[in-house]
Amino acid sequence: MTEKKPGFFKRLFGNQPAPAAPPETLPETPITPDAVPPVPEPEPEPTPAPAEPDHPPPPGPPETTPDYIEDVEDALAAPPQPVSAPEQPRQGWFARLASGLRRSSDNLSTSITSVFTKRKLDAAMLDELEDVLIQADLGVDTAMAITDTLRRDRFDKDVSGEDVRAVLAAEVERVLAPVAAPLVIDTNKKPFIILMIGVNGSGKTTTIGKLAQKFAAEGRSVMLAAGDTFRAAAIEQLQIWGQRTGAPVIARPAGSDASGLAFDAVTQAKAEGRDVLIIDTAGRLQNRDELMNELEKVIRVIKKLDPEAPHATLLTLDATTGQNALKQVEIFGARAGVTGLVMTKLDGTARGGILVAIARKFGLPVHFIGVGEGVGDLEPFEAQDFARAIAGGE
Numbered sequence: 392m393t394e395k396k397p398g399f400f401k402r403l404f405g406n407q408p409a410p411a412a413p414p415e416t417l418p419e420t421p422i423t424p425d426a427v428p429p430v431p432e433p434e435p436e437p438t439p440a441p442a443e444p445d446h447p448p449p450p451g452p453p454e455t456t457p458d459y460i461e462d463v464e465d466a467l468a469a470p471p472q473p474v475s476a477p478e479q480p481r482q483g484w485f486a487r488l489a490s491g492l493r494r495s496s497d498n499l500s501t502s503i504t505s506v507f508t509k510r511k512l513d514a515a516m517l518d519e520l521e522d523v524l525i526q527a528d529l530g531v532d533t534a535m536a537i538t539d540t541l542r543r544d545r546f547d548k549d550v551s552g553e554d555v556r557a558v559l560a561a562e563v564e565r566v567l568a569p570v571a572a573p574l575v576i577d578t579n580k581k582p583f584i585i586l587m588i589g590v591n592g593s594g595k596t597t598t599i600g601k602l603a604q605k606f607a608a609e610g611r612s613v614m615l616a617a618g619d620t621f622r623a624a625a626i627e628q629l630q631i632w633g634q635r636t637g638a639p640v641i642a643r644p645a646g647s648d649a650s651g652l653a654f655d656a657v658t659q660a661k662a663e664g665r666d667v668l669i670i671d672t673a674g675r676l677q678n679r680d681e682l683m684n685e686l687e688k689v690i691r692v693i694k695k696l697d698p699e700a701p702h703a704t705l706l707t708l709d710a711t712t713g714q715n716a717l718k719q720v721e722i723f724g725a726r727a728g729v730t731g732l733v734m735t736k737l738d739g740t741a742r743g744g745i746l747v748a749i750a751r752k753f754g755l756p757v758h759f760i761g762v763g764e765g766v767g768d769l770e771p772f773e774a775q776d777f778a779r780a781i782a783g784g785e
């Protein structure tokens with residue numbers, strides 16, 4: 392789907408210093424008319440009011456507080472920016488990505504440099520290097536592949552940190568290239584149903600907002616389903632994203648049955664001939680069996696209306712969780728039939744190497760990487776850029 396912008400890698404490693412991080416939970420500047428084309432359909436169905444409107448706001452993350460909602464409403468009411476303005480926030484995004492991946496690469500570079508204190512490559516250096524690569528979350532197999540290559544080609548020869556980084560980049564790219572796959576929306580499916588799953592706080596709802604923005608910009612008619620019926624705040628959060636991206640949101644009060652909500656959403660999206668329906672789900676730890684049963688039920692109910700659906704089941708993985716992400720892929724994959732991955736929060740971690748370990752172990756497509764909280768902060772995954780970035784290339 393979305394083409395990678397040319398010059399991404401240059402901007403990724405541009406010399407400009409990273410700007411100060413935006414307030415933690417505030418969204419980007421308002422969407423400009425050219426960023427989100429008008430949704431072609433008639434006015435979307437009115438969405439149900441946020442759950443429990445008469446009650447005091449439920450405890451939740453600051454992005455769901457009344458202040459935040461007011462800020463978003465103010466932002467939405469603000470006059471559109473000039474056509475050239477969108478480049479500004481995107482610069483911030485690339486700077487954050489560079490800074491995030493730089494933490495991973497700096498970690499690796501520093502460790503690699505500390506191993507190569509002697510010039511000639513020997514067995515002890517290779518052992519140390521292997522440890523360094525494993526500690527960087529790249530996985531044992533990738534670590535061994537890198538040291539095997541160096542042992543074969545450079546043993547007892549002069550070798551520099553730069554040489555090692557080149558071998559590292561090549562191996563990482565080799566592993567990632569087969570999994571870097573765009574998310575293809577099959578236009579024969581009406582709607583194309585995407586189910587978003589993952590552990591609590593991994594970035595499902597935020598990713599849905601970002602995807603809705605992308606699809607809307609591609610001229611698709613999108614509907615969202617607030618399937619995280621556990622938290623009123625999550626429902627409100629999705630409604631805000633819906634408002635920002637012009638996508639109607641199917642919601643029910645907090646505490647409602649998630650599979651019933653999914654059923655309603657699919658029915659309505661079909662009736663309206665929507666192109667894409669994205670269904671949010673409650674965050675759940677992969678080891679909570681009863682919650683995984685509930686997820687299976689949601690999927691069963693969706694299949695009653697369309698046996699081939701969900702057409703994409705996307706697992707969001709928080710890059711900062713490191714090794715636990717491997718377990719998440721394994722168990723969500725077995726229980727919910729994950730078709731692709733979105734790795735979020737790469738903008739703030741030294742653990743980006745985990746993506747390599749996941750790719751090697753599971754071979755699942757990686758569609759997107761999330762590099763910030765804003766509506767435009769989602770980038771199609773590119774193996775070469777990622778490999779060069781994590782190896783500290785220029």
Ligand SMILES: Nc1nc2c(ncn2[C@@H]2O[C@H](COP(=O)(O)OP(=O)(O)OP(=O)(O)O)[C@@H](O)[C@H]2O)c(=O)[nH]1
Binds near residue numbers: 674
């Ligand atoms: N820095 C950064 N933050 C992100 C990214 N993606 C999501 N977040 C933030 O992570 C937090 C959790 O994101 P949500 O989208 O609410 O996560 P969720 O999986 O829907 O959470 P639950 O509903 O609790 O399961 C929010 O503060 C998001 O703004 C990302 O790529 N980078």
